[in-house]
Amino acid sequence: MLAGLGVRPIRVEAYIGRGEVAFIVVGLATTTVKEARERVRSAIKNSGLDFPHSRLTVNLAPAELRKEGSGLDLPIAIAIALASAHRLPPPRSAFVGELALDGSVRHVDGVLVAARGLRELGYERVFVPAEDAEEASLIEGLEVVPCATLLGVVNHLLGVEPIPPASRAAAGDTPSAMEQDLAEVHGQEEAKRALEVAAAGGHHVLLTGPPGAGKTMLARCLPGILPPLEFDEALEVAQVRSLLGELPRGRPLDWTRPFRAPHHGVSTAGLIGGGSGLALPGEISRATHGVLFLDELAEFQTPVLQALRQPLESGRVTITRSGGSVAYPARFSLVAATNPCPCGWGGDNVRVCRCTPAAIDTYQRRLSGPLVDRIDIQVAVRRVPLEVLAAEPCGEPSSVVRERVVLARRRQMERQGVLNAQLKPTRLRQLAPLPPESRRTLERWSARRGMTARGFHRAWRVARTAADLDGSDTIAEHHVLEALGFRLQDVAA
Amino acid sequence: MSPPELRTRGRWPPPEGPRVAIVGSRRPSPYGEAVAEQLALELARRAVVIVSGLALGIDAAAHRGALNAGGVTVAVMGTGVDVIYPSAHTVLAEAILKAGGALVSQFPDGTAPRRHHFPARNYTMAALSDLVVVVEAAEGSGALITAEAALDLHKEVMAVPGSVFSPLSVGTHGLLRDGAGLVQNARDILAVLNLGGEVLDDPLAAPGTLGFKLRPERDGILSHLSDVLAVNASELARKLQLPIAEVLGRLTSLELDGAVTRHQGGYVKALRRGKERA
Numbered sequence: 001m002l003a004g005l006g007v008r009p010i011r012v013e014a015y016i017g018r019g020e021v022a023f024i025v026v027g028l029a030t031t032t033v034k035e036a037r038e039r040v041r042s043a044i045k046n047s048g049l050d051f052p053h054s055r056l057t058v059n060l061a062p063a064e065l066r067k068e069g070s071g072l073d074l075p076i077a078i079a080i081a082l083a084s085a086h087r088l089p090p091p092r093s094a095f096v097g098e099l100a101l102d103g104s105v106r107h108v109d110g111v112l113v114a115a116r117g118l119r120e121l122g123y124e125r126v127f128v129p130a131e132d133a134e135e136a137s138l139i140e141g142l143e144v145v146p147c148a149t150l151l152g153v154v155n156h157l158l159g160v161e162p163i164p165p166a167s168r169a170a171a172g173d174t175p176s177a178m179e180q181d182l183a184e185v186h187g188q189e190e191a192k193r194a195l196e197v198a199a200a201g202g203h204h205v206l207l208t209g210p211p212g213a214g215k216t217m218l219a220r221c222l223p224g225i226l227p228p229l230e231f232d233e234a235l236e237v238a239q240v241r242s243l244l245g246e247l248p249r250g251r252p253l254d255w256t257r258p259f260r261a262p263h264h265g266v267s268t269a270g271l272i273g274g275g276s277g278l279a280l281p282g283e284i285s286r287a288t289h290g291v292l293f294l295d296e297l298a299e300f301q302t303p304v305l306q307a308l309r310q311p312l313e314s315g316r317v318t319i320t321r322s323g324g325s326v327a328y329p330a331r332f333s334l335v336a337a338t339n340p341c342p343c344g345w346g347g348d349n350v351r352v353c354r355c356t357p358a359a360i361d362t363y364q365r366r367l368s369g370p371l372v373d374r375i376d377i378q379v380a381v382r383r384v385p386l387e388v389l390a391a392e393p394c395g396e397p398s399s400v401v402r403e404r405v406v407l408a409r410r411r412q413m414e415r416q417g418v419l420n421a422q423l424k425p426t427r428l429r430q431l432a433p434l435p436p437e438s439r440r441t442l443e444r445w446s447a448r449r450g451m452t453a454r455g456f457h458r459a460w461r462v463a464r465t466a467a468d469l470d471g472s473d474t475i476a477e478h479h480v481l482e483a484l485g486f487r488l489q490d491v492a493a
Numbered sequence: 494m495s496p497p498e499l500r501t502r503g504r505w506p507p508p509e510g511p512r513v514a515i516v517g518s519r520r521p522s523p524y525g526e527a528v529a530e531q532l533a534l535e536l537a538r539r540a541v542v543i544v545s546g547l548a549l550g551i552d553a554a555a556h557r558g559a560l561n562a563g564g565v566t567v568a569v570m571g572t573g574v575d576v577i578y579p580s581a582h583t584v585l586a587e588a589i590l591k592a593g594g595a596l597v598s599q600f601p602d603g604t605a606p607r608r609h610h611f612p613a614r615n616y617t618m619a620a621l622s623d624l625v626v627v628v629e630a631a632e633g634s635g636a637l638i639t640a641e642a643a644l645d646l647h648k649e650v651m652a653v654p655g656s657v658f659s660p661l662s663v664g665t666h667g668l669l670r671d672g673a674g675l676v677q678n679a680r681d682i683l684a685v686l687n688l689g690g691e692v693l694d695d696p697l698a699a700p701g702t703l704g705f706k707l708r709p710e711r712d713g714i715l716s717h718l719s720d721v722l723a724v725n726a727s728e729l730a731r732k733l734q735l736p737i738a739e740v741l742g743r744l745t746s747l748e749l750d751g752a753v754t755r756h757q758g759g760y761v762k763a764l765r766r767g768k769e770r771a
């Protein structure tokens with residue numbers, strides 16, 4: 001059984017005793033598991049196997065753990081079949097799968113997660129629904145037996161007709177087509193550079209600009225300039241999808257960075273994860289190793305945004321529900337977008353903003369505070385008039401920018417093992433010292449604009465990333481200046 | 494409608510002399526703000542009472558200009574005289590009172606700011622002035638209501654021209670087209686008030702010097718910036734054929750020196766030193 005991205009193995013024991021005909025399941029089974037009795041009974045009978053005509057007891061151990069999910073159908077049926085045949089199950093093997101009434105084995109969610117967890121617990125063989133076999137075989141060092149029908153599995157176990165183990169899924173290495181290429185974005189050099197720096201250092205970005213300025217288009221470019229997923233990252237992404245049953249058949253591993261754009265009406269549970277019993281992953285976990293795009297940031301409910309703070313810092317989210325608490329990965333790049341004011345036209349050179357200063361103040365106050373404080377890069381996006389659009393150069397394609405990003409990331413990993421955005425202040429001082437000139441500039445700005453200590457460190461990290469993009473070992477003054485150029489929040493209105 | 498009773502704080506009525514209302518956008522360009530302040534300063538030196546609305550932007554600049562000249566200025570408020578709106582102008586209101594000016598309002602004490610109060614206030618402002626000068630007003634701006642009211646009351650209306658690229662010039666240029674007097678300097682206004690001698694067609698003296706020294710390599714950027722229209726970094730990078738990272742860095746450096754200010758729409762050349770807008 002699954003608990004978040006962890007696995008809790010359950011021992012299924014069957015005992016066929018004397019007494020009146022009965023089928024009893026003990027061991028804290030919830031409704032979904034109790035219903036298994038009917039599925040298991042029909043599946044066994046319809047497979048042409050014998051169903052015991054006496055008192056049958058199935059025990060699910062450990063007894064104190066609440067059992068949930070239809071994945072226990074297959075192990076229960078196998079336990080009964082083996083008990084009838086007076087045989088022992090193969091050693092270090094695990095079973096998961098739902099049964100249809102006709103005895104065929106059906107898909108269950110989270111097989112990849114189960115397979116990985118079981119391997120870590122020392123299991124060597126898993127029996128999984130045939131359609132989920134490819135998913136499970138992504139895990140190295142685990143024999144995967146694809147189960148099409150209950151009869152087939154029983155015959156395999158009794159040595160009548162062995163099922164060939166699934167071959168290890170070839171992890172395809174072509175990233176699927178990019179959603180959006182930077183070359184398609186005309187102008188907007190400032191915002192494009194901001195995305196490049198964000199991608200290189202793992203920084204979060206806030207795009208501010210009027211409607212139609214191309215904020216969404218820019219955000220969609222970010223996955224394309226990030227390096228393709230590493231194997232472990234892709235596996236983690238696939239695990240979250242597997243849990244949610246969203247893993248595409250036939251191509252379980254995808255090297256493209258996820259891109260999630262929840263609507264601003266999203267609930268806290270929808271964003272960070274939730275649900276009854278054990279929590280399911282939310283949007284932030286689906287966006288892990290990828291991009292979480294929050295459009296119209298000011299329209300999100302305040303508690304929803306507050307809930308984002310902890311995962312933003314830690315890269316993980318822990319959710320406690322009645323069924324226990326689970327942790328999911330939530331290491332994403334945040335791209336938030338907002339209008340500069342309620343009407344959206346503040347700062348535009350053509351249309352005039354009609355908002356009262358008080359309305360703008362209220363709007364901006366919704367945005368300020370702890371969340372925006374955690375965003376390293378803020379940049380204004382301008383509406384580019386159509387006639388200019390056509391005339392402006394298209395700029396570099398995403399693939400070129402990505403090469404620079406990959407190099408800059410490599411420098412960071414070699415130096416410190418994490419991206420600049422995740423560098424703790426103490427390590428920042430050690431590993432990214434500021435030469436006197438650069439420090440003076442940063443301090444001058446800080447004094448002028450009343451920047452907080454946190455803001456100071458954030459600007460410092462962004463400066464380090466700018467230097468990494470430059471291939472420079474020291475943070476020069478112009479790197480600091482560029483980083484400060486991305487601090488829109490320090491500007492007096 | 495019977496004339497509303499005025500609530501006042503400070504010295505009312507103000508000393509004898511012409512009263513000029515200077516009104517305009519709440520969010521002017523640095524150019525508009527500098528013009529309003531400079532005009533108010535020069536008029537106040539000639540014992541003109543400067544009337545305005547205590548709002549952000551042009552209004553505040555006008556009051557400040559008058560105060561800088563040691564002059565008298567009157568704030569016609571859209572709230573009760575005991576309610577300072579916006580609250581950031583509490584200090585300004587106190588300075589006006591201390592300098593022998595007045596806060597006046599047609600609304601009872603304790604009246605909170607209401608959208609529909611301001612047009613009525615604008616009418617009162619026109620009624621209390623001999624002449625209305627509009628500095629930067631977009632289409633539909635409240636300053637145009639003041640100008641309209643002034644015309645109804647047979648008072649003189651004058652306007653300061655702006656950049657034809659700026660939406661803030663639409664209202665003022667409309668007034669000029671309809672026959673408002675052209676303001677190029679304080680003498681233009683004094684002449685209409687029959688206070689000045691001859692009208693010379695010279696520009697308004699620019700306020701002071703820039704007051705900072707520039708490193709030579711940054712001049713290139715500064716010459717591409719305007720004091721009216723915001724220019725964004727992408728545009729500059731394209732014009733100067735420089736990498737965006739470098740342009741951003743140089744702009745920030747200029748910003749640190751107070752030579753440019755950053756706005757939503759981009760960067761604007763600063764006209765005055767150091768003073769950052771509240």
